[in-house]
Amino acid sequence: MTTTSDIEDMIARMAIGDRAAFEGLYAATSAKLFGVCLRVLGNRAEAEDALQEAFVKIWRNADRYRVNGLSPMTWLITVTRNHSVDRVRARRSKMGAGLDEAADVADSRPGPEALAIAASDRGRIVDCMGQLDPDKAGAVRRAYLEGETYQELADHYDVPLNTVRTWLRRSLLKLRECLSHDG
Known part of the structure; x- marks a missing residue:
């Protein structure tokens, strides 16, 4: 192994x-x-x-x-x-x-990317994602797992494009901070 x-x-x-x-x-x-x-x-x-x-x-x-x-x-x-x-x-x-x-590319099922990460890392990521606001966690999933563009996210959440950029940037910073703590 x-x-x-x-x-x-x-x-x-x-x-x-x-x-x-x-x-x-x-x-x-x-x-x-x-x-x-x-x-x-x-x-x-x-x-x-x-x-x-x-x-x-x-x-x-x-x-x-x-x-x-x-x-x-x-x-x-x-x-x-x-x-x-x-x-x-x-x-x-x-x-x-x-x-x-x-x-058709995007769906809400967990994909191989999530399954490929070691179980402990995956659990930490899930816990940290759970600490985000549901809309922001959804935007992170849609952007980074499903490949949606910022414009598609802005349309989906009915918010300005810059708001989506801010959501994603701040959410990723929160995730990085959460993941950097010893689990």
Whole structure:
């Protein structure tokens, strides 16, 4: 079984160009990260492409990873999810806003990203999310798990665009503060 420390070590070795570490990280995490891509993109072939592209980003940005006491899977999932969300947004802009297929991407079920995080980290995140106002917690979920844009959130909550930005920024700061306390 691959530990958090093993994953951190592989990322550190990748930062100095260790290809064996890259292969090890891929073997240890690709199934979980594929689930993230599939959840966001909803298309197996596109998710496979996105996973490969996400691993290229992880390889190129391994030197940016910093050990912070949280699971390194959080960083890997964030890189992968952000790349997948960018693909959804590119698809939406190509095909036009309001496309029914793009609306099908989001649903309220917990996704692989939430399941991939270690149980203790997941429990802490759930507890910290529970400390947020329900609308703000919903906005965080919709933006960072479901890939909704700020404008979509503003329309959904019937608030100005800058209000959504403020909600998300403040909510993320509260989450970071909550998660930084020993659990």
